[in-house]
Amino acid sequence: MMWPSIALLAFVTLQRLGELVLARHNTAALLARGAREVAPEHYPTMVALHAGWIIGLWLLAPGRPVALFWFLVFMGLQALRLWVLATLKGRWTTRIIILPGAPLVRSGPYRFLRHPNYAIVVGEIAVLPLAFGLPLYAIVFSLLNALILHVRVKAENAALKSAMILK
Template identity: 90%
Template sequence: MMWPSIALLTFVTLQRLGELVIARRNTAALLARGGREVAPEHYPVMVALHAAWIIGLWLLAPGRPVQLFWFLVFMGLQALRLWVLATLKDRWTTRIVILRGAPLVSSGPYRFLRHPNYAIVIGEIATLPLAFGLPVYAVVFSLFNAAILHVRIKAENAALESAMILK
């Protein structure tokens, strides 16, 4: 039965494409308000990683059974993702854009973690392949994701500190 895996992959693909539209709009608005993009050189690598992750799943997962436990974990992460987007509103973007003088968001999931969106992405990169019974795929992409997040979080923290946003 292929439809459950195809439906899940379609959902994730459309979600990511929709988020790119939102991110572009928010980035443009932040830049128009005087925001400054930081460390743009890693962005194409991050986009390529996420595109390869989804494309690879489209090649490997159709027709594979969807494991209920990992599917439910993944869907729980989607609820958390929506919480992040709702908390950040027009400040959510896939790029690192610093708006000098804007207060650091400390509500919603940001009360508990400095970078909840990255924690969610870590979970997603691992759990979606696991939902399709692809543990090696989950590990490989988790390692690549860890490498890009190391670069990204370091750049973001430095930018926030230099903008005197962090305490």
Template identity: 95%
Template sequence: MMWPSIALLAFVTLQRLGELVLARRNTAALLASGAKEVAPEHYPVMVALHAGWIIGLWLLASGRPIALFWFLVFMGLQVLRLWVLATLKGRWTTRIIILPGAPLVRSGPYRFLRHPNYTIVVGEIAALPLAFGLPLYAIVFSLLNALVLYVRVKAENAALKSAMILK
């Protein structure tokens, strides 16, 4: 049966496309209210990584059985993703956007982690390929994601610190 894997891949693809629309809208609103983008040079690499991850899954995972445990882990991460989106509301974006004078969000999952969205993405990049029985794929993309996140988190923390938001 191919339809479960196709349905899961379609869900993830549509979710990511919807998030890009939301991010673009939020970014435009933030910039219009005086926010500044920081360290945009890594953004195309991050987009390429995520696009490659999804495209590769379509090529390799379509029609494969889905391991229930890893599927449930992945779906649990989706609940946490919604929590992040609900907490940040209009401040959620895929870019590093600093709004001068805005306090750092410390509610929701941000009470527990400085970067919960990145933690969720780390889990997703590994869990979804593992749900399709693709451990090497999970390892390769997890390592690539770690490189991108190293650059991104470093840039984001520096931007927050320079904006006097992060102490």
């Protein structure tokens, strides 16, 4: 039965495309308010990694059964993703954007983790392939994601610190 895997892949693909539209809108609005982008050089690599992850899943996962446990874990991560989006509102973007004078968000999931969105993405990159029975795929993309997140979190923390937002 192919439809469960296709439906899940379509959901994730449409979600990511929608997030790119939202991120572009929020980025433009933030820049118009005087924000600045920091460390944009890693962004194309991050986009390529995520695009490759989805494209690879479209090549490998259709027709594979969807493991209920991992599907439920993935859907739990989606609920957490919505919590992050609702907390950040217009400040959510896929780029590192610093808005001078804006306080660091400390509500919602940011009460518990400094970078909850990244924690969710770490989970998604591993869990979705596991839902399709692709553990090696989960490991490879998790390692690649760890490399890009190392660069990104370091750049973001430095930018927040230099903006006197992060102490």
